[in-house]
Amino acid sequence: MSEYDSALPAFLDEAHELLAAMESILMDVQGQQPDSEQLNAMFRAMHTIKGSSGLFGLDAIVRFTHEAENVLDALRAGELSFDDELNTLLLRCHDHVKAMLQELDHPDVLASMAAPPLIDELKAYFRQQTSGDISPLAASATEAPAAAEQSWLISLRFGREVLADGMDPLSFVRYLAESGELGGLQTISTQLPGGDAFDPEQCYLRFELVYHSAMPLAKLNDVFEFVRESSQIHIFPLATAGRYLATVTQGQDEAEQQAVAAAWQQLGVVIEAEAEVVTEAAAVEAVAPLASNLQFAQAAKQASGAVARKTEHKETKTTETRFIKVEASKLDNLINLIGELVIAGAAANLIARRSGQSAQIESTATIATLIEQIRAGTLSMRMVQIGEIFSRFPRVVRDVSKELGKSIELHISGAETELDKSMVEKLGDPLMHIVRNAIDHGIESVETRLAAGKSATGNVWLNAYHESGSIVIEVADDGGGLRKDKIVAKAVANGLISADAMLSDNEIYKLIFEPGFSTAEQISNISGRGVGMDVVKRGLEALRGTIDIDSAVGEGTNFRIRLPLTLAIIDGFLVQIGKSTFVIPLEVVVECIEVPDDLKSDGTHSHLNLRGEVLPVLNLSEFLELGEPPGKRQNVVVVNYGESKAGLLVDNLLGEFQTVIKPLGQLFSHLRAISGSTILGSGEVALILDVPALIEFAKQKEVADFAGQTEQGRAQLH
Amino acid sequence: MSKLIMIVDDSASLRTVVGIALKGAGYDVLEACDGKDALSKLTGQKVNLIVSDVNMPNMDGIAFVTQVKQMPAYKFTPVIMLTTEADESKKAAGKAAGAKAWVVKPFQPPILLDAISKLVLP
Amino acid sequence: MTHTIQLLGEQTIYQARQTHTQLWQALHEHNEPLQLELAGVTEVDSSLVQILLWLVPEAKRLGRPLTMGEPSAVLAEVLAVLGLSAILQSEGAGHE
Numbered sequence: 001m002s003e004y005d006s007a008l009p010a011f012l013d014e015a016h017e018l019l020a021a022m023e024s025i026l027m028d029v030q031g032q033q034p035d036s037e038q039l040n041a042m043f044r045a046m047h048t049i050k051g052s053s054g055l056f057g058l059d060a061i062v063r064f065t066h067e068a069e070n071v072l073d074a075l076r077a078g079e080l081s082f083d084d085e086l087n088t089l090l091l092r093c094h095d096h097v098k099a100m101l102q103e104l105d106h107p108d109v110l111a112s113m114a115a116p117p118l119i120d121e122l123k124a125y126f127r128q129q130t131s132g133d134i135s136p137l138a139a140s141a142t143e144a145p146a147a148a149e150q151s152w153l154i155s156l157r158f159g160r161e162v163l164a165d166g167m168d169p170l171s172f173v174r175y176l177a178e179s180g181e182l183g184g185l186q187t188i189s190t191q192l193p194g195g196d197a198f199d200p201e202q203c204y205l206r207f208e209l210v211y212h213s214a215m216p217l218a219k220l221n222d223v224f225e226f227v228r229e230s231s232q233i234h235i236f237p238l239a240t241a242g243r244y245l246a247t248v249t250q251g252q253d254e255a256e257q258q259a260v261a262a263a264w265q266q267l268g269v270v271i272e273a274e275a276e277v278v279t280e281a282a283a284v285e286a287v288a289p290l291a292s293n294l295q296f297a298q299a300a301k302q303a304s305g306a307v308a309r310k311t312e313h314k315e316t317k318t319t320e321t322r323f324i325k326v327e328a329s330k331l332d333n334l335i336n337l338i339g340e341l342v343i344a345g346a347a348a349n350l351i352a353r354r355s356g357q358s359a360q361i362e363s364t365a366t367i368a369t370l371i372e373q374i375r376a377g378t379l380s381m382r383m384v385q386i387g388e389i390f391s392r393f394p395r396v397v398r399d400v401s402k403e404l405g406k407s408i409e410l411h412i413s414g415a416e417t418e419l420d421k422s423m424v425e426k427l428g429d430p431l432m433h434i435v436r437n438a439i440d441h442g443i444e445s446v447e448t449r450l451a452a453g454k455s456a457t458g459n460v461w462l463n464a465y466h467e468s469g470s471i472v473i474e475v476a477d478d479g480g481g482l483r484k485d486k487i488v489a490k491a492v493a494n495g496l497i498s499a500d501a502m503l504s505d506n507e508i509y510k511l512i513f514e515p516g517f518s519t520a521e522q523i524s525n526i527s528g529r530g531v532g533m534d535v536v537k538r539g540l541e542a543l544r545g546t547i548d549i550d551s552a553v554g555e556g557t558n559f560r561i562r563l564p565l566t567l568a569i570i571d572g573f574l575v576q577i578g579k580s581t582f583v584i585p586l587e588v589v590v591e592c593i594e595v596p597d598d599l600k601s602d603g604t605h606s607h608l609n610l611r612g613e614v615l616p617v618l619n620l621s622e623f624l625e626l627g628e629p630p631g632k633r634q635n636v637v638v639v640n641y642g643e644s645k646a647g648l649l650v651d652n653l654l655g656e657f658q659t660v661i662k663p664l665g666q667l668f669s670h671l672r673a674i675s676g677s678t679i680l681g682s683g684e685v686a687l688i689l690d691v692p693a694l695i696e697f698a699k700q701k702e703v704a705d706f707a708g709q710t711e712q713g714r715a716q717l718h
Numbered sequence: 719m720s721k722l723i724m725i726v727d728d729s730a731s732l733r734t735v736v737g738i739a740l741k742g743a744g745y746d747v748l749e750a751c752d753g754k755d756a757l758s759k760l761t762g763q764k765v766n767l768i769v770s771d772v773n774m775p776n777m778d779g780i781a782f783v784t785q786v787k788q789m790p791a792y793k794f795t796p797v798i799m800l801t802t803e804a805d806e807s808k809k810a811a812g813k814a815a816g817a818k819a820w821v822v823k824p825f826q827p828p829i830l831l832d833a834i835s836k837l838v839l840p
Numbered sequence: 841m842t843h844t845i846q847l848l849g850e851q852t853i854y855q856a857r858q859t860h861t862q863l864w865q866a867l868h869e870h871n872e873p874l875q876l877e878l879a880g881v882t883e884v885d886s887s888l889v890q891i892l893l894w895l896v897p898e899a900k901r902l903g904r905p906l907t908m909g910e911p912s913a914v915l916a917e918v919l920a921v922l923g924l925s926a927i928l929q930s931e932g933a934g935h936e
Contacts, residue, residue, distance in 0.1 A: 003742065004735045004827070011731035044773055047802065047823075048729045051771075054824020055735040062824050069802075163853050165818040166767075166796030167837060168885040173921060175836045187922045189893045194901060198894045200860035201853060205886055207922070223836060226819040325730065764850075794853045 004056060011052050012101060013325065018045035019098055020391060026091050027394035033082050042090070043072040049097060060114035061100050067119050068093040071126060080129050089125060091395070092118055149214045151183065153241035153269060155248040155260070156207045159230030163203045167227055173207065175223060180213025186263035190255040206256070208263040210238060242272040328421070331381060338371075338378050343679050345371045346657065382422070386464045386473070387415030389428050393435055393462060400439050407457045408443055414464035419471045423543055423563060427473075430539035434475045434559050435460065437533065442479030442557055452554060454478070467562075470587070476558040482551040484508050490517065509549035513537035544675065546641075546692060562641075572659035572678070572688065575637060576652035577621050578628030581686040583659050583678055584648070588639045588691045592653055595634040608636060608647045616698040617647035620689075623697075624673070639691050646698040648689075661688060673697070721766040721838050724748040726756040726782065727800065728774045736769070739827035744840035753777025757785060760792055767838045768797045769830065770817065772808045780811050787816035796837045798830075842907075843872045847888075848880040851915075856887040863895055873905035878928075881912045889918065892927055 022045040025038045034042070046069040053061035068090070074080045096118055103109040154176075158169050176182065185207055192204035213220070217235070224233045234248050245264060249257040264271060345368050352364040390412050401408040419427075443449075443458035450456055461476040484505065491497045491511045503511075511517060515534040540547055545563035572583035596608070608617045617636060621628055631651035638647050661676040675690035723745045725736050730751070737747045748765065750756035752774040768786065772779040779799055786792045797817035801809045809820055821833045845866055851859060866874055876895075881888070892908075899906035908928045911919065919925045 004738055007731050007734035007738065010734050014729060014731050040773075044728070044775070047773055048732075051727075051800070051823040052729050052731045052735070055732060055827060057826060162818075163856075163885075163887055164794060165816065166794050166853075167818060168853070168887075170884075170886045170889075170918060170922075171837050171839065174839050177921075178835070178839070182921070185921065185923050187889075187924055189890070192890060192893055194894070194897055196864075198860070198890075198898075200856035200887055200891055200894075203886065204890060226833075226836065229813075230818075791854075 008056065008104070010325070011056065012104075014052065015049050015097070015101055018048055019094055021045060023091065023094050023395055024391045026087055026094065027391075027398065029082070029087065036076070039072065039076045043069065043076050046072055046093075046097075058104070058110070060110045060112075061097065063114045064093075064100065064116070064119065065097060067122050068097070071122055074126065074130065080126070086125065089118070089122060093122070149180075149212055151238035152211045152213070152220065153236045153238045153264075153267070154207075154209050154211055154220075155232075155234040155236075156209070156224070157232040157248075157252075158203045158205055158207075158227065160202045160204075161230055162227050164201050165230075169203065169205050169207065172223060172227070173209070176209075176211055176213070179215055180211055183210035183212050184267045185209040186266055188256065188259045188263055190253070190259045206260075208260060208267060210267050210269075238269070242270045245271050326381075331378075335378055335382070338375050341371055342375060346680070379420075380418075382420050383418040384421045384424055385415060386417050386419055386424065386427075386471070387412075388424055389431060390415045390462055390464070392428070392432075396432065396435060397439060397460060400436060404440065405446075406439065406443055407446060408439055409457050409459050411459060411461045412463075413461070417464040417466060417471060419563065426539060426543055427563070430536040431473065431475070431561075433533060433536045434561075435462070438475055438477040438479065438557065438559075442477035442481075444480045448480070470562045470564055473561040473563070474558055475561075476556060478556040481553040481555055482509055482512070482549070482557055483553060487511050505551075506549065509551060510547075512549075513547070572657045573637070574654035574657045574680075574686070575635075575648075575650040576631075576654055577624070577650050578626050578631075580626060581654065581680065581684065582620070582650075583657065583686050583688040584637060584639065585688070585691060586656060588641055590638040590640050590645065592635055592637050595636055595649065606649075610638065610647075613645070615645050615647045617649055618694060618698045619649040621649070621651075623694075639695065641692045641695050644695045644699060646695045648694065659686075659688065720744060720746045721840055722746045722748060722764060723834065723838070724750065724756065724759070724765050724768045725770075726750045726753065726768065726774070726779070727771040728752055729771075732771075735827060736830060739831055740834075743831050743835075745834075745838075753779065753782030753785070756782055760786070760789065762791050765792060765795055767834060768792075768795055769800065769821075769834070770797055771800045771823075772812060779817070780808070780815050783812060783815040783817045798833055798837070800825075841872045842875045843870045844875040844877060846877040846880060848882075850883040851881050851888040852883055852885040853887045856891065859888070860891055860894075863891065867895075867899060867902055867904055873907065874899060875907050875909065877909045878911040878915055879909055881915045884915050884918050888915070889922060889924065893924070896927055 022042045025034060025042055029038065046065045050062050050065035050069055053059075053065065071080065071086075071090070075082060075086075080086070096113070096116060100110060100113050103113065156169065156172070162169060173182070173185065186209070188206040188208065189204055191206065192198065211220075220235055221233075224231070227233070232248070234244065236244050242264070245261060249260050252260075261271060345364075349364045349368055352360040355361075393412070394410055397408055397410040438460050439458075443460070444452070444454075446456045449458065459478045461474065463474040463476070465472055487508050488497070488503070488511075491508075491514070492499050494514075494517065496511060496514050496517065497503065513533045513536060517533065537547070540561060540563070543563050545561055548560040548562070549557065550560070551557040571586040573586045573589050575582050575584060593610070606617045606619070608615045615638065620626075621630060633651075635650055635653050636647040637650060637653070638645060640646075657680070659678040661678060672693040673690050674687045675693075676688045678686050678688060680686050723740050725733050725740070725747060726749075727733050727736075728751050733749045733751075737749060740747045748759060750759050753770075754777045756768075756770070757777070768783075770779040770782055774782075783797050783799070786795065786797065793816075796819060797812075798819040798821055799809065799812040799817040800823050801812065801820050802823050812820065819833060819837060821830050843866055845862060847859060863876075896906065911928060916925070919927065
């Protein structure tokens with residue numbers, strides 16, 4: 001199978017996609033009857049995986065999917081009805097196929113998975129529902145052992161329609177010549193009418209030929225399988241062919257009979273006297289085409305009706321998205337190049353502006369607009385709907401709640417919200433932990449819920465939306481809420497905090513993300529092993545994300561995850577501090593104001609009264625220890641992140657700039673106030689400010705100021 | 719001049735594998751992912767043979783063949799339907815629509831190659 | 841004067857109707873001997889063979905002298921396989 005190995009990744013991709021579609025349908029229908037489109041989609045999942053597996057010679061997968069396909073086919077045809085039991089069986093089929101796909105590298109394991117007990121369950125179910133049996137998979141056509149070379153007489157009287165059907169009688173002769181030797185061929189055209197009765201698109205030919213080949217008879221018969229129904233095909237061993245002249249000319253006119261006899265003589269066939277005696281077997285063969293023609297005509301009638309209905313149905317659904325699969329690395333390369341293009345474009349822009357030539361400025365501006373569009377377009381190619389992750393959860397919730405004996409309903413919204421593909425992949429695990437945690441720890445047992453006057457069924461909500469350049473993902477439950485007292489007690493017991501620590505609600509909640517923390521009184525095998533939530537924290541930090549928790553005892557908990565949309569390029573806002581240039585992500589910039597007179601300049605930190613709202617202001621020059629005197633006219637850039645706002649004191653505002661984020665490298669990875677660097681059009685390097693970290697710092701300073709401990713926050717940052 | 723074979727199937731991996739096999743045998747290959755896509759790619763060029771799946775989204779193989787057989791430039795182009803053995807009615811419908819040849823899925827590439835070479839040698 | 845018809849390029853079922861019509865008209869609408877050039881045929885299937893099998897007796901029936909030129913290699917090969925090479929020189933062709 002090696003020559004097809006290059007297609008294996010495509011096969012796996014496709015199979016996983018089909019399986020995901022099948023699973024989501026099975027989860028969606030929950031207790032209802034799937035509609036015909038859903039049934040078709042599930043059938044197609046098994047059908048396509050079976051077909052492709054066959055191509056790769058993955059017989060075990062073929063055998064298993066064949067059974068599932070049959071059940072789905074019966075379901076599609078209305079022979080089976082859909083119920084919970086079948087839903088569960090099909091979900092398990094899905095699981096099994098998925099598991100088999102994991103074992104492609106282990107043929108032994110794979111082979112042992114071809115007929116799991118699940119198949120017997122499927123069959124039992126099928127039998128019980130239909131009192132029939134699943135049609136077995138026909139043994140794969142094994143190459144018949146090469147026979148010794150034999151000589152055949154082949155009589156081919158083609159049907160009138162074969163030419164119009166696209167089958168050229170010549171092509172069969174050519175095919176024969178490829179795997180044997182033609183020992184002579186006589187063309188008979190007595191059926192070909194003279195004059196105007198001749199229709200050049202009809203076939204009037206008949207070939208009588210001698211063929212020497214080692215091809216087994218079955219295979220030889222198969223050569224003509226596509227024309228067998230419309231034509232009269234006879235194959236005899238050459239030695240005994242002579243006695244079948246009557247058989248092959250039965251019902252044909254005198255001219256044709258004579259022509260065939262003459263042809264046979266030309267071919268060296270000795271026509272035997274008892275030619276009139278048609279043997280029984282031959283008679284059956286001669287009659288068979290007639291019978292199948294009849295059946296065929298009936299089937300065709302039914303089918304054409306079905307076709308008409310089908311096309312009608314299909315036309316209502318024309319706007320379907322079509323996809324091209326692109327290797328992720330190609331897209332990454334493209335995005336890198338566009339990053340360079342953005343920088344080069346900015347440089348050209350700068351030079352044009354300096355030159356002061358309006359034509360040049362105009363043309364670079366046009367180019368800049370186009371680059372912007374290309375950039376947005378390319379980035380959008382990386383964007384996928386978060387539904388890709390969300391779609392796993394109905395299954396998880398179903399399984400986990402069953403296991404725990406809880407009744408839980410999952411509500412999903414915002415599944416169409418888009419984010420970067422690379423983030424989707426990394427987001428799956430953290431989100432899974434949070435959802436499992438919500439089911440296990442959040443939602444109470446049925447008794448507890450009823451006692452508290454709540455509905456027996458718990459609710460979990462998954463929601464996603466865009467907010468100021470970030471994507472926000474919420475996992476909420478209407479369970480018991482986080483018990484602050486328990487968390488604090490546990491944290492103290494585990495030595496995470498000291499007994500007299502003063503912590504805000506949010507800080508207390510965040511303790512659950514500390515390694516080794518678990519509050520569940522009963523350790524179940526779903527979560528509560530004390531690992532998991534710290535994985536969440538680390539996973540999200542790697543994505544430059546943050547998590548907030550809202551909780552009310554007895555009402556529920558809401559985890560709010562906030563992530564940047566993409567990791568590659570951002571719209572930046574350039575500011576100057578002294579001689580250095582910094583980039584603030586534009587999405588967090590709320591407004592820019594001139595420094596008001598009443599701003600106290602007391603070093604790193606001060607306050608600003610913005611239309612009645614008091615904001616902490618961070619003097620970046622001081623904070624970053626640039627050691628430069630403040631400019632004459634300073635500005636404050638008001639930034640926000642999540643629910644926090646702060647002001648950043650800078651010298652000059654340089655305007656918007658598209659920024660390609662270049663990672664800082666290991667050496668600087670401990671710098672929390674700087675998230676990356678970029679290259680300006682002039683070739684200078686500018687650092688990108690990590691606004692969430694700065695806001696955090698500004699807030700901490702605020703608290704610290706209050707407590708008179710000025711240096712503490714800064715020490716944490718550096 | 720190589721013969722051009724069109725392969726119509728919603729499974730990208732099937733198209734890829736069949737494509738590799740066909741090219742290896744000396745054919746040129748044109749791929750389409752469903753009936754609609756295939757019709758849009760039949761723009762008058764000579765196609766020597768069409769291999770089409772039956773079960774496809776958007777436009778299934780039967781509807782596709784029905785349309786192909788009405789296009790002057792393609793009405794005589796032989797069509798091999800990819801059917802399943804369970805689907806005798808689909809096979810009959812395919813034949814009624816004009817696809818007189820078929821290969822039963824699942825198949826290994828040589829089986830399809832063999833069927834094609836009965837109708838069109840490379 | 842002879843009326844000459846040249847068959848060129850692909851001569852398969854797709855061209856059969858048109859080729860047949862062209863030859864039919866040549867037989868019925870002209871009086872000169874008919875000369876059929878076959879050297880430019882690049883692709884052949886059974887439909888052209890059938891047309892030739894129709895043409896030869898038809899020309900004879902209508903009393904029109906018919907000559908066929910050298911076939912292209914492709915056509916010659918097909919006629920040889922089908923045992924029909926002789927049709928290009930059949931009686932109807934009227935050697936000159």
